[in-house]
Amino acid sequence: MTTVLICDDRRSVREGLTRVMSAVPGVSRIDCVAHGDELLARFSRQAVDVVLVGTQRAVPTGVEATRRLVSAHPQANVIVFGAPDDAGSIAAAIAGGARGYLRWDASRPELVAALAHTLASTAVPAPRQPSDPGVQLTERELQVLRGMSQGKSNGQIGRELYLSEDTVKTHARRLFRKLGVRDRAQAVAHGFRRGLVS
Known part of the structure; x- marks a missing residue:
C-alpha cells in the first residue's frame, strides 16, 4: 500500500x-x-x-x-x-x-x-518516451529549448534568434517530437534531466 x-x-x-x-x-x-x-x-x-x-x-x-x-x-x-x-x-x-x-x-x-x-x-517518465533515447537536437532546437527554460515566449525567442514566431513554433514541435513530450513544461523538465539545459 x-x-x-x-x-x-x-x-x-x-x-x-x-x-x-x-x-x-x-x-x-x-x-x-x-x-x-x-x-x-x-x-x-x-x-x-x-x-x-x-x-x-x-x-x-x-x-x-x-x-x-x-x-x-x-x-x-x-x-x-x-x-x-x-x-x-x-x-x-x-x-x-x-x-x-x-x-x-x-x-x-x-x-x-x-x-x-x-x-x-524512482523516476516519472514523460507521458510519451522518445523512440530513440539518444536522439540529438539541432543547435537551433537547443537554443529554442534554452529559451523555454528561461520562461521566454515564442516571440521573445524568435526576436533573440532573428527568427519568425512561426519558425520558432516549428522548431518547438520538432524538439517535442524528438524528446517524446507534449508541451513546454515537459520539454524543459526533460532537458534538465538530460543535462540539455542548466
Whole structure:
C-alpha cells in the first residue's frame, strides 16, 4: 500500500488532490501540509512513499520545499505538480531533486501511472518516451529549448534568434517530437534531466 503526503499552501488544492488520490487504487493514507517547514518536519517524523508538491510562479515555496526535502532526505520520492506553462518552476524543481511532475489537470490514470513509475523506478517518465533515447537536437532546437527554460515566449525567442514566431513554433514541435513530450513544461523538465539545459 502506498502512503502520500501533499504539500501546497492552498487549502482548496490540498482538498481537491486528496479527493482524487483517495480514489487511486493502492493508496492507503494521504496526509497534507501547507508549507515547506511542515513538510520537512512531517517527513522527518514519518517518511511516506510519495510526496506531491505544488509549484506556483508567484510562490516559489514549492521549488524550495522540494530542494530542502531532497537535500535532507535523498530517498524522498517527490513529484511536483503545476501548470503546463509554468516550465520555469517545474524545471527548477526537477533540478532540485524532484523525480517527475504532473500537470494540474492530470487524469486519474496519469496519477496511477506516476505513482507506479515513481515507486518502481524512482523516476516519472514523460507521458510519451522518445523512440530513440539518444536522439540529438539541432543547435537551433537547443537554443529554442534554452529559451523555454528561461520562461521566454515564442516571440521573445524568435526576436533573440532573428527568427519568425512561426519558425520558432516549428522548431518547438520538432524538439517535442524528438524528446517524446507534449508541451513546454515537459520539454524543459526533460532537458534538465538530460543535462540539455542548466
